[in-house]
Amino acid sequence: MLVNQILSMKASGDIITIRPAATVADAARLLSEKRIGAIVVSEDGRTPLGILSERDIVRELSKSGAAVLDRPVSDLMTRKLVTCTTGEDALAILERMTEGRFRHLPVVDDAGEMIGLISIGDAVSARLKELHAEKEALTGMIMGN
Secondary structure, rough: HHHHHHHOOOOOOOOOOOOOEEEEEHHHHHHHHHHHOOEEEOOOOOOOEEEEHHHHHHHHHHHHHHHHOOOEEEHHHHHHOOOOOOOEEEHHHHHHHHHHHOOEEEEEEEOOOOEEEEHHHHHHHHHHHHHHHHHHHHHHHHHHO
């Protein structure tokens, strides 16, 4: 299954972003309100500059304490952003996430603008649907259907 198919199966195509100058407290509030695990950092809502996850916040909280909540998102965000494109395969996405030990992957077009966000849950769900379809096809061939 390709990334564009995964995006089409998602309940919402909304991409939640936050500006780099926003506070970590603002990001934590948004993560909680939207019930999401990561937020893309962007000045314009289209060009990804980085990503901030719940894990990033918790790790820094353990080091710096509550003062981290007043710091800008840009201080904590992951700047070396890994992305994917719509033509990539779900299995390749899963491998990239596993190797990189991250759970969210912005989807960008040829111009580098975001068109979606894939979570590891999205990729796993797509892969399971693929495997189920393969199983059904093989069962049909064996049974002569």
